[in-house]
Amino acid sequence: MGDCTTGESGDSTDLEHIRRQSAPFLADSPLRIQRPLDLERTLTNATAIAPFLEQNMRVYRALDTAERSVVVEFTEQFCANTEFFIAPSLSYGFQIAWCVGANAALVGAAQQTNYFESVEWVYLCDEEDLDVAGDALGYSTVRLDAHACLDESRHLIPGQNLIVHEFAHILDHLLTIVGNHDELSLSFERALDRLEDGVEDPLLTGWYEDLRTTTEANELEFFAYTSEAFFTAPNALRQLYPELTDLYIGIYGLDMPTRLQKL
Numbered sequence: 001m002g003d004c005t006t007g008e009s010g011d012s013t014d015l016e017h018i019r020r021q022s023a024p025f026l027a028d029s030p031l032r033i034q035r036p037l038d039l040e041r042t043l044t045n046a047t048a049i050a051p052f053l054e055q056n057m058r059v060y061r062a063l064d065t066a067e068r069s070v071v072v073e074f075t076e077q078f079c080a081n082t083e084f085f086i087a088p089s090l091s092y093g094f095q096i097a098w099c100v101g102a103n104a105a106l107v108g109a110a111q112q113t114n115y116f117e118s119v120e121w122v123y124l125c126d127e128e129d130l131d132v133a134g135d136a137l138g139y140s141t142v143r144l145d146a147h148a149c150l151d152e153s154r155h156l157i158p159g160q161n162l163i164v165h166e167f168a169h170i171l172d173h174l175l176t177i178v179g180n181h182d183e184l185s186l187s188f189e190r191a192l193d194r195l196e197d198g199v200e201d202p203l204l205t206g207w208y209e210d211l212r213t214t215t216e217a218n219e220l221e222f223f224a225y226t227s228e229a230f231f232t233a234p235n236a237l238r239q240l241y242p243e244l245t246d247l248y249i250g251i252y253g254l255d256m257p258t259r260l261q262k263l
């Protein structure tokens with residue numbers, strides 16, 4: 001994955017865009033054929049969340065007992081408050097919702113997101129449904145390539161976790177992180193300087209691709225992509241951007257360099 005867009009918030013045009021995209025089954029939505037995921041079953045089977053995550057979420061296995069409990073509780077609450085829709089071409093079971101909720105928990109559990117209650121709709125898409133891997137429209141709607149969600153949850157792929165990326169955008173919408181932390185802004189400037197010097201860090205491949213397709217340097221995307229790196233290759237991120245990594249330990253409330261120190 002690596003490619004994505006984010007809805008901007010703040011003006012009425014974008015809010016209308018969000019509303020249009022958010023309402024399920026509107027006639028002009030390419031996603032109208034999606035079927036609702038059977039959330040009843042995600043809720044009535046909640047005791048199976050932890051075993052599912054042990055099998056299907058690599059980061060979960062690296063967390064300590066207390067952190068795991070937080071992730072499981074977040075997952076349960078998130079699924080209880082969010083409508084999921086899934087492309088009819090996909091055969092994933094209802095547990096895919098847990099995969100989304102648990103990876104969103106990495107991003108939102110340490111902050112006052114109230115289990116990301118602003119997110120009302122999650123669309124799980126097939127590869128060709130979107131021209132990007134995923135996007136976050138404002139803070140109410142997320143669309144995700146379901147294959148990437150599960151694959152990047154099961155395996156640690158350095159710099160790649162689509163769910164983390166999109167929920168980092170939502171967290172930023174809620175808390176206005178970008179522009180308010182020197183550690184982030186200075187790291188962003190340094191990354192641009194390095195790029196100017198011809199140095200491309202392998203962890204940020206997706207960000208460079210974004211830069212090439214847009215006209216302006218984008219700190220919002222830098223935040224989302226480095227957040228992906230924080231949860232997939234935190235020690236490599238720390239070598240490049242130590243202050244940024246420490247900032248993320250605070251924002252996300254998880255010491256990922258220690259949790260994943262052997263990687």
Ligand SMILES: [Zn+2]
Pocket residue numbers: 004005006165169221224
């Ligand atoms: Zn993005």
